[in-house]
Amino acid sequence: MKTMNKKGQIGNLAPAIISLVLAAVILILGLVMLQEVRDTNIMTAGDEAYKATNETLTGMGTFGDFWEIIVLAVVITVVIGLLLTTFSGGRER
């Protein structure tokens, strides 16, 4: 646990949140783009391209269901890391 320190644990929080928010924004903008492409006149509902785009949209959209578990993982990492730095023996931090 050479690189562990209390300041570092909390310091990880802001970049983690920035990364999460950035990822979410990119995901959402990507989904909007995909949806707009799917709904253009060049595709009709029966086309392979339409079906593929729709499946892609649905598939990528399932990411939205997993944000809670990602957030939970970040929180657990920060809290456990913080506690470990305090209670994991007398090593120098």
Next chain:
Amino acid sequence: MKGLSKKGQVGLLAPTIISLVLAAVILILGLVMLQEVRDTEVMTNAVSVSIVNETISSVNEVGDYVAHYSDPAAADFALSELCTNASDGVVIQAANYTFSTAGLLTITADGGDTTFNNTDWKCSYGYNMGDQAFISTNATLVGLGTFGDFWEIIVLAIIITIVIGLLLATFAGTGKR
């Protein structure tokens, strides 16, 4: 515990709080951004839907929502034709009821034809709703928003770390601090 010092423990407090506040501000701004994106026209009005002859049970003065009122971002509900009585197909005149843009069908209390009160109706209507992008954005917003539930435990962990660190620095052994 060479690195433990009382001053160091308490000195962690200010940077920690700054980091927390920064993280919270970024989170909130991100959530606001996502919400604004979610509520744009392109998201909320992605699909126009038409429903034909949906049966609405026991329509009364309190009002009944149509089946699709809770679809993602469902809005702009409007009847496409006059409703009929489900049992005999008699057309119910428009003066007898109102239909809100939120999808609530209500018999008018004053002067409405009571013949159709608490009977089943058939109505055709259209509305706009969000598609996959809206649903996913909403799920993302809710998911990231759960971070808000964990601030207490993070703050608690920080306090515990500082307090225990301070106690350890004071009482753990007789080494020089």
